[in-house]
Amino acid sequence: MIKIRKGSWSLACATLVLGFMLAVQLRTTADTRADFSAQRAEDIAARLVETEKERDQLKQEIRGLKSASGDAETGDEVRMRAGLTPLRGPGVIVRLDDSSRKARTGENPNLYLIHDDDLLKVINELRAAGAEALSINGQRLTGTSEIRCAGPTLSVNNVRSAPPFEVRAIGDTDALEQALKMRGGVADTLKVWGIELVIETADDIYIPAYKGALTYTYAHETEEEVAP
Amino acid sequence: MILPILGLLVGLAIGFLAPVTIPLAYAKLFSVALLAALDAVFGGLRAAVDEKFDNQVFLSGFFSNALMAALLVFVGDRLGIDLYYVALLAFGFRIFKNLAILRRCLLRKR
Numbered sequence: 001m002i003k004i005r006k007g008s009w010s011l012a013c014a015t016l017v018l019g020f021m022l023a024v025q026l027r028t029t030a031d032t033r034a035d036f037s038a039q040r041a042e043d044i045a046a047r048l049v050e051t052e053k054e055r056d057q058l059k060q061e062i063r064g065l066k067s068a069s070g071d072a073e074t075g076d077e078v079r080m081r082a083g084l085t086p087l088r089g090p091g092v093i094v095r096l097d098d099s100s101r102k103a104r105t106g107e108n109p110n111l112y113l114i115h116d117d118d119l120l121k122v123i124n125e126l127r128a129a130g131a132e133a134l135s136i137n138g139q140r141l142t143g144t145s146e147i148r149c150a151g152p153t154l155s156v157n158n159v160r161s162a163p164p165f166e167v168r169a170i171g172d173t174d175a176l177e178q179a180l181k182m183r184g185g186v187a188d189t190l191k192v193w194g195i196e197l198v199i200e201t202a203d204d205i206y207i208p209a210y211k212g213a214l215t216y217t218y219a220h221e222t223e224e225e226v227a228p
Numbered sequence: 229m230i231l232p233i234l235g236l237l238v239g240l241a242i243g244f245l246a247p248v249t250i251p252l253a254y255a256k257l258f259s260v261a262l263l264a265a266l267d268a269v270f271g272g273l274r275a276a277v278d279e280k281f282d283n284q285v286f287l288s289g290f291f292s293n294a295l296m297a298a299l300l301v302f303v304g305d306r307l308g309i310d311l312y313y314v315a316l317l318a319f320g321f322r323i324f325k326n327l328a329i330l331r332r333c334l335l336r337k338r
């Protein structure tokens with residue numbers, strides 16, 4: 001054993017501090033290792049892929065069984081899907097307005113206004129979250145609805161309206177709200193420019209029916225073709 | 229020799245029990261300071277075996293080395309110079325050198 005004549009107290013002080021630092025460092029590295037276990041992430045990802053495969057198989061099974069039992073969708077449901085009936089249900093109301101911030105000199109003032117693509121992003125996100133019916137400022141969105149800049153206004157179903165915009169969506173309230181509030185999502189991006197986006201959830205939302213023209217001039221029904 | 233080991237054990241106990249964690253941003257600085265402290269302790273042990281131990285030199289070296297190492301790495305980070313690796317290399321080198329000298333001294337004494 002080493003014999004120390006002088007300075008064993010100061011060495012003891014130093015080793016005390018050293019021991020403390022060692023322990024803290026050990027704990028810190030242990031924490032970070034536990035947090036970022038890539039192995040676990042991979043495991044979970046693999047399980048997700050497997051579960052998705054299983055889900056798709058089950059979906060196909062459902063489809064097969066449905067067609068086998070001859071349960072064709074009724075006319076009512078088709079009308080509902082086409083947006084021909086007004087609907088009620090739980091969902092969210094999203095209010096959007098131009099930024100109250102003034103554009104600084106040299107900056108493009110367009111950045112602080114709502115554009116069609118902002119609204120398209122909101123609509124897309126809501127649809128991805130499973131929205132069953134959507135409307136913008138009282139215009140029901142159907143399969144052929146457009147969302148387009150028309151000068152300072154926005155055209156939906158060929159009806160123009162000016163901001164503020166009110167987007168209504170019926171669906172799973174939580175899912176719809178989370179989809180918009182997702183970090184780095186639509187609400188976050190729009191907030192950068194100061195565009196006002198207020199999300200309100202409600203148990204009973206009214207969405208009007210589509211009131212535009214229904215006739216198809218160019219398209220006509222045909223037999224189903226098998227893809228080559 | 230008993231006192232320093234006791235100090236180490238008490239320090240370890242305090243470190244494990246105290247609710248202190250290093251934020252990720254400062255983990256690099258802390259590890260450099262830790263290495264500097266380790267180097268200083270080995271240097272002190274070597275001096276003690278050589279019987280050239282000086283209290284003031286040792287204590288001032290212990291604390292100022294650790295702080296200065298962390299500070300230099302911090303400044304280097306701001307300037308875009310990776311002084312971290314330089315500190316690792318320098319202190320690592322010195323630790324091994326001190327260990328070798330310590331071993332030789334102990335062997336000669338026996």
